[in-house]
Amino acid sequence: MQTADLIQEARRQAEICNACRYCEGYCSVFPSMHAGRAFTDGDITQLANLCHNCRGCYYACQYTAPHEFELNLPGVLAEVRRDSWEAHAWPQPLARRFHSHGGAIALALVVGFALILWALRSLGGDGEGFYAALSHNAMVAIFAPAFLLPLASLAISLRRFWRTVGGEKIRLSHLTAAIGMAGKMKDLAAGHGEGCNFEDEDRFSQARRHVHQAIMYGFLLCFAATSAGTVMHYVFDMPAPYPLFSLPKLLGLSGGGLLTLGCGWMVALKLRSARELGDAKAWSGEVGFILLLGFVGLSGLVLYGLGSTALMPALLALHLGAVLSFFLLTPFTKMAHGFYRLAALVRDAQRKTAN
Structure with missing residues (x-):
């Protein structure tokens, strides 16, 4: 259509x-x-x-x-x-392609980036642990642009969206109301508080709400782990590797566990749901993104468990390939839904204030 x-x-x-x-x-x-x-x-x-x-x-x-x-x-x-999302995305063609061929694109990127990172190990490392396989400077040179470019793309996309929906000047009260709604995921309780009928029309369930929360908080914990490691490295001159009872490890392991569990559960729910009540054309892209995000969490946990073995360089390349693919695809995947929905909730808070 x-x-x-x-x-x-x-x-x-x-x-x-x-x-x-x-x-x-x-x-x-x-x-x-x-x-x-x-x-x-x-x-x-x-x-x-x-x-x-x-x-x-x-x-x-x-x-x-x-x-x-x-x-x-x-x-x-x-x-x-x-x-x-496709109309406001920048650059636009990438968004349309991913939603129709998401699984294949995600797999190709993970494998391709993993092979490139595996080849880069020949340049040698500059430290202990993971840095023995890939130097810290090489990681920064690869992942800094991969993190910043998607943010720029999302900023352009959300600015276009904000104009389309008639967004006004954002106040702190609008933002806090929207974040509160997003954090609680209140709308997934379907008003009466019993949950929704995503998997079965005759059964109310909070499962999808809990799954969304597991994925969201798992991702935030992983991001917090990376941020903590960055601060410890540059501010306190404490480079990795870090022990188990350190902030980066505790946050990363709990976040990776929630991501893996949440994404696996989400795929199971989607397989039991009626496709005609969603966007059937984007089903491949949605499932491909969920599997990619879940693989980021799972590969990180496996890497931690086997990081002291001879498999570490290969596992590191695979994990970093998945992370790199996730970042670069973020503006064109279901991950963008979180940003657009937050913007829509901010706009809705403005409507309530005006009324």
Whole structure:
């Protein structure tokens, strides 16, 4: 479906939902939807990025097929959401390609980068532990651009998105409200607090909410571990390797465990869910990204466990290849959803303040 047709179909369904109002308390989408009577393209984009695809509204709706209205709001908003990421992404062609061929692209990049990093070990290291296989300077030279370039890409993309949804000047109260909603993932409780129907229409479950939290906090713990190691290296002149009971190791191991568990659980939930209630065209990209992120956590744990063996150089190359692939693909994968959703929550906080 073309973008204009997709927006028009989402608008049609939103107008019916706005007239019905049965699902008003389900999540942030419906209060925001019911705040107006007409929907611009920007309004539809905003609603799509507020949606968490919990699917509770679909199973509660009396106007789904075989009714003549044929409502599938979670499905159409999922398509609009993916289309909005592709439309605002920079550079745009990479986003469209990943969403349709995500698994193959992620695998090719991990293997390709791992082989390159394996070859670089011939240059020799400059320290102990992992630095004996790949020098600290080489790691910085590789990963600093790989971290900063995606951030620049995301900044451009989010600026475009903010203009589309009519975003205003951000206040601290807007930001704190949005972060609070994102941290609790309240919308995945589907309003009544019993959870959503993502895996089974007849069963409410908090599983998807807990999985999202495991992945989010696992990622944040891993990022905190890297940040702690950076501070210890440059500020306190304490280079790696670090002992088990050190901040980088404790944060990294707990974060890697949560990432691995959360991503594996998420794939299991997606396999049990109905694809037609999401964006079927982006299924490969979504699963490919989840598996990539889970492999980052798992390979890090394996590397820690076998880091003192002869397998260390190969495991290090594989782990760093996965990390490098993850960073470079972040603006074009489901990872971007976290940034867009936070922006949508900030915009929703502005709407509440204005009202």
